[in-house]
Amino acid sequence: MSKKPIGVFDSGIGGLTILKSLRRALPHERLIYFGDTANVPYGGKSKQAVTHLSMAVARFLESRDVKLIVVACNTASAQALGSLRKQLNVPVMGVIEPGAQCAVQSTRNHKIAVLGTQGTVESKAYLKAIQKRAPQTDVFQKACPLFVPLAEEGFANKPAAELIAREYLSPVQKSGADTVILGCTHYPILKDLIVRIMGPQVHLVDSADTLAQAVKLFLQEHHLAATTGKGGLKLYSSDAPKKFTASAQKVLGEQIPQTVLKKLNA
Amino acid sequence: MSKKPIGVFDSGIGGLTILKSLRRALPHERLIYFGDTANVPYGGKSKQAVTHLSMAVARFLESRDVKLIVVACNTASAQALGSLRKQLNVPVMGVIEPGAQCAVQSTRNHKIAVLGTQGTVESKAYLKAIQKRAPQTDVFQKACPLFVPLAEEGFANKPAAELIAREYLSPVQKSGADTVILGCTHYPILKDLIVRIMGPQVHLVDSADTLAQAVKLFLQEHHLAATTGKGGLKLYSSDAPKKFTASAQKVLGEQIPQTVLKKLNA
Numbered sequence: 330m331s332k333k334p335i336g337v338f339d340s341g342i343g344g345l346t347i348l349k350s351l352r353r354a355l356p357h358e359r360l361i362y363f364g365d366t367a368n369v370p371y372g373g374k375s376k377q378a379v380t381h382l383s384m385a386v387a388r389f390l391e392s393r394d395v396k397l398i399v400v401a402c403n404t405a406s407a408q409a410l411g412s413l414r415k416q417l418n419v420p421v422m423g424v425i426e427p428g429a430q431c432a433v434q435s436t437r438n439h440k441i442a443v444l445g446t447q448g449t450v451e452s453k454a455y456l457k458a459i460q461k462r463a464p465q466t467d468v469f470q471k472a473c474p475l476f477v478p479l480a481e482e483g484f485a486n487k488p489a490a491e492l493i494a495r496e497y498l499s500p501v502q503k504s505g506a507d508t509v510i511l512g513c514t515h516y517p518i519l520k521d522l523i524v525r526i527m528g529p530q531v532h533l534v535d536s537a538d539t540l541a542q543a544v545k546l547f548l549q550e551h552h553l554a555a556t557t558g559k560g561g562l563k564l565y566s567s568d569a570p571k572k573f574t575a576s577a578q579k580v581l582g583e584q585i586p587q588t589v590l591k592k593l594n595a
Numbered sequence: 596m597s598k599k600p601i602g603v604f605d606s607g608i609g610g611l612t613i614l615k616s617l618r619r620a621l622p623h624e625r626l627i628y629f630g631d632t633a634n635v636p637y638g639g640k641s642k643q644a645v646t647h648l649s650m651a652v653a654r655f656l657e658s659r660d661v662k663l664i665v666v667a668c669n670t671a672s673a674q675a676l677g678s679l680r681k682q683l684n685v686p687v688m689g690v691i692e693p694g695a696q697c698a699v700q701s702t703r704n705h706k707i708a709v710l711g712t713q714g715t716v717e718s719k720a721y722l723k724a725i726q727k728r729a730p731q732t733d734v735f736q737k738a739c740p741l742f743v744p745l746a747e748e749g750f751a752n753k754p755a756a757e758l759i760a761r762e763y764l765s766p767v768q769k770s771g772a773d774t775v776i777l778g779c780t781h782y783p784i785l786k787d788l789i790v791r792i793m794g795p796q797v798h799l800v801d802s803a804d805t806l807a808q809a810v811k812l813f814l815q816e817h818h819l820a821a822t823t824g825k826g827g828l829k830l831y832s833s834d835a836p837k838k839f840t841a842s843a844q845k846v847l848g849e850q851i852p853q854t855v856l857k858k859l860n861a
Binding site: 369374375479489492493569 | 633634635639640641643644740741743744745747748750753754755756758759762834835
């Protein structure tokens with residue numbers, strides 16, 4: 330076992346849903362979360378820019394002597410995971426593989442839809458991960474760029490969000506997919522709305538719990554899990570740490586320490 | 596007169612509307628535009644972060660030997676103009692002062708509303724600029740954070756944009772303002788919608804033409820204007836230059852050169 334912490338990062342607050350699942354699944358672990366709020370959002374940036382920023386965040390986490398880095402952002406997982414794994418000396422896990430695995434196990438009609446940012450959709454990371462596991466699967470991808478700002482501005486339950494979601498999801502319904510991957514850590518905030526539009530027969534894959542279970546398994550298999558102790562949480566953000574603490578408090582629903590401001594060497 | 600170029604910058608494509616007005620008002624000038632697309636949007640970032648980025652862009656423009664820097668972004672004008680003026684050796688003009696001046700001249704009932712990003716509203720830059728000129732004016736500010744993503748995603752003419760605009764503008768209507776400042780360079784894209792909701796009796800102040808006239812006057816007064824020659828245009832962006840060229844082509848409606856990728860030393 331290892332008492333070293335686990336590093337987790339996202340472009341902002343989206344990855345906090347994953348952090349929450351990790352806290353629940355791994356109560357003895359010390360978690361360090363980095364929200365790159367100075368550079369949010371990653372979703373519309375080029376692969377080169379996302380890779381550059383992800384590397385800067387990962388280097389910071391590596392300097393904190395973490396035993397594992399969890400990329401709690403679909404865009405960064407889709408675009409930067411390969412580079413991170415090549416250049417870092419700690420293992421790195423992303424959200425794409427566990428999400429694709431869960432979707433492949435869930436689908437009955439071999440039709441899977443992926444909702445994501447522009448960057449995630451253009452990378453085809455989910456498409457490749459699904460077809461590697463189940464080559465006969467039809468994969469329908471749909472970029473939903475307004476979902477992140479709607480979620481961030483608290484418009485998830487307003488009629489405007491429903492109009493926009495109906496427009497984005499109309500071709501997804503026509504695709505006939507019985508399984509839909511919420512391929513962005515913000516999208517669980519719009520889950521109720523997406524269920525209402527897609528109907529209860531469609532299975533939604535939310536990567537947070539799936540990833541947390543994959544992390545747990547990885548730590549056990551590599552004898553890295555912390556099995557005693559009360560665990561802990563440390564938060565960093567690259568801009569506006571007070572606002573970040575408030576968001577984290579809301580998502581995690583537990584008493585948390587103040588976020589520390591840490592500018593990136595990017 | 597001076598043949599040196601004028602530097603113009605924004606966090607992304609918003610400032611292109613200002614660039615277009617500058618091209619029209621100053622056909623003999625050489626213009627250098629920098630779109631900081633690696634760091635878009637500025638609207639939700641802290642004052643410290645916006646100042647840091649603005650300074651990096653301005654230093655780059657200064658290195659191109661410009662005679663004037665135009666901050667074609669309301670958030671950067673609101674939060675960073677003082678620092679830029681203190682630390683740079685070239686004159687710097689922003690969008691706030693000309694917009695405030697125009698609104699003060701336009702209002703009949705001494706009630707002015709300002710629509711802007713979170714950063715612009717929190718800075719109270721328009722409020723201060725208006726009350727400096729006309730202390731008895733009531734200024735009502737309203738942050739409209741979803742207007743930028745709606746404009747960027749081409750949703751300006753969709754019913755969802757109208758629902759969101761009606762919600763944002765409801766307290767603005769109640770304020771009784773007869774003059775509304777479009778305090779973000781993206782908002783002119785939503786102008787038709789805002790006019791429809793606010794009614795034709797309300798005067799909308801769009802900073803692009805106002806600022807271009809202020810720049811023209813400044814150059815004449817300081818004997819810096821280029822009065823002959825065919826002018827020119829050079830575009831830089833800090834990420835995704837091809838996408839930027841396409842956007843610029845659309846806004847400017849003229850043949851433009853390819854955008855050059857230039858990473859910031861920020």
